[in-house]
Amino acid sequence: MSRRIIITGITGFVGSSLVKYFSKLDYTILGISRNKPSPEIMGLLTEWYQADLSIQCPKLICDTVIHCAGLASDSANTLDHFTHNTRSTQITYDALICKQFIFISSASVYENMKGELKEDVVNGSNCVSAYARSKYQAEQFLLSQNMESKRVVILRPRAIYGPNDSVLLPKLLKLSIAKRIQLVMGNAEFNTSLTHIVKLSKAIEQFIMNHKQGIYNVCDDQTYFLKNVLLDIHEFKTGKKPFQLRLNVTLLRAWVNLSERFKIKSSLSTKSIQYLTEPCVLNIDKLKTEFPLLESPGFSRNEL
16 A cells, blocks of 8 residues: 655755655655756656745645755854744644654754764754754654654754755865865864765655654764765866865854854855864664664765
8 A cells, every 4th residue: 555655845955855765665745845846856746735834834644744844054044944944844743634744854953062972962052053953943843742643753864965965065066176176174084974865765764664753863874084075076076186275164163253244145154164174973873773774875976
């Protein structure tokens, strides 16, 4: 029997990737987005609904909701993030009748925390950026609901990447300013977690099939030495091994704070600097315990 699922945010990288993934399995897929999806994605949907989820969500019935819609903008303010991440989650949860609600949160809720990060270490006081606060507030709303009527799954991926990535990879490519020169913020000599879109997709499939609920970190089994990842990306794209020009992080932070305060357009943000200068290693023991055979494809330059 085909399971009926609703995926929100299907014009984004994560949402569209999930539509492609579940269309290959025995699922009936309904999509919700503010803008019309591409013809390819539209062709994989049983039904499509146009809606701004920060205002209203259509009343629909399904087995599982995968809520991907959200805002992760370097230029958005606190209200924008609350509206499109927290309020839209509340509206979507209340409107859709389902047995399971899967929320794609973010490892940004661990902002400013050190060490190997487990799911139970967050209390919200560490969340400084508007994005992290809005995701944490959305999580808290879901956790306050009656889990017996809707099973809630909160997933915290870190830096999702993979084929057709339109977010992470373009930011990393901007660091290459010539065939022989690559900008590096700080020394980039630390390990960090990344999440392949296939790993996230397979994890979601397991949560649907096994009727699980709770909060889970999701990332590749291995961590990555960021400096080597940056070198690999540059060499693959240019055919040349670059000289890495190290930028002073303190000065970069000062410039970003100034540009954000006076609304100066900049390709850098507090969030992007944090991604490229601070380690974030997720502990996925909880996920491995639930699904020990869950595969992790890992980073490959062939997907660049």
